[in-house]
Amino acid sequence: MTEFSHAPNTTRRTILKGAVAGGLVGMGFGSFPFPAFAAADVKQWPGDAFKAKSEADALKALYGKTAEASDKISLDAPEIAENGAVVPIAVTSSLPKVTGIAVLVLNNPNVLAAAYTIPEGTEAAVSNRLKMAKTSKVVAVVESNGKLYSASKDVKVTVGGCGG
Amino acid sequence: MASTIRVKAVVGGDKTTVQSLIRHPMDSGFVKDRSGKLIPAHHIEVLQFDHGGKTVFTALWGPAISKDPYVKFSFKGGKKGDDITVSWVDNKGEKDSLVAKIQ
Numbered sequence: 001m002t003e004f005s006h007a008p009n010t011t012r013r014t015i016l017k018g019a020v021a022g023g024l025v026g027m028g029f030g031s032f033p034f035p036a037f038a039a040a041d042v043k044q045w046p047g048d049a050f051k052a053k054s055e056a057d058a059l060k061a062l063y064g065k066t067a068e069a070s071d072k073i074s075l076d077a078p079e080i081a082e083n084g085a086v087v088p089i090a091v092t093s094s095l096p097k098v099t100g101i102a103v104l105v106l107n108n109p110n111v112l113a114a115a116y117t118i119p120e121g122t123e124a125a126v127s128n129r130l131k132m133a134k135t136s137k138v139v140a141v142v143e144s145n146g147k148l149y150s151a152s153k154d155v156k157v158t159v160g161g162c163g164g
Numbered sequence: 165m166a167s168t169i170r171v172k173a174v175v176g177g178d179k180t181t182v183q184s185l186i187r188h189p190m191d192s193g194f195v196k197d198r199s200g201k202l203i204p205a206h207h208i209e210v211l212q213f214d215h216g217g218k219t220v221f222t223a224l225w226g227p228a229i230s231k232d233p234y235v236k237f238s239f240k241g242g243k244k245g246d247d248i249t250v251s252w253v254d255n256k257g258e259k260d261s262l263v264a265k266i267q
Contacts, residue, residue: 041210041253042209042210042253042255042257044210044222044224045209045210045224046224050224050226050227085230085231086230086231087230090236105228108228109194110226110227110228112226112228113225113226113228113229114223114224114225114226114228114229115223115224116221116222116223116224116237117219117221117222117223117224118221119218119219119220119221121220121239121240121241122220122221122237122238122239122240123179123237123238123239123240125237125238126223126235126236126237127234127235127236127237128223128229128233128234128235128236129229129230129233129234130228130229130230131190131192131227131228131229131230132228133194
């Protein structure tokens with residue numbers, strides 16, 4: 001800090017304060033700026049829904065309603081997944097005003113795998129990769145116009161994704 | 165520190181397609197280690213994408229998402245050179261974020 005020694009005292013203090021504050025922010029969030037509006041918040045996470053053991057319980061905890069079958073949802077999943085630890089699943093829907101997409105694996109210990117929030121302007125399409133404990137029915141649920149619709153597909157798993 | 169987040173956002177027509185890969189163990193809480201002890205659950209709970217001060221996509225994830233998770237989605241309104249912010253937080257309170265440019 002000797003480079004500040006010729007600066008007037010007040011300026012030096014201000015600079016030091018700034019440096020300290022900057023250091024604290026850096027420690028908290030790694031080396032990247034972390035704008036407050038962009039923070040992912042744990043409070044959004046619906047713990048009850050992710051602990052549910054059945055499709056009905058998960059949907060009730062997540063959306064508070066039940067789903068009806070729809071042919072306007074396309075669930076793209078492999079028929080046979082050789083490795084249950086990585087099963088690529090894609091869900092797209094042509095339903096209007098989609099606000100949410102959820103993916104459930106019915107034979108997993110907890111059925112709900114993922115729930116996505118789709119704001120206006122974002123397409124009703126999402127791809128991700130899931131773990132599957134064993135052969136199971138995979139269910140895609142789409143919230144459209146305040147109602148729930150679902151489509152399902154059986155996926156055979158030859159090696160489970162839950163380890164030993 | 166290298167970021168745990170890799171993101172690629174590309175404009176095509178009127179929509180921006182975002183692909184993201186995050187380095188994270190995503191331990192389910194059902195797997196045992198070599199000594200037979202259960203590895204506690206450690207997984208991302210919330211993953212969020214923001215563009216222009218608006219959240220364009222939120223993923224709520226359970227432990228059934230694969231290790232080093234991948235996600236792909238697309239939204240309308242992005243322009244080349246715009247910032248897109250990716251942030252995640254996991255069940256242990258660990259977090260990371262990254263600002264990337266739309267290509």
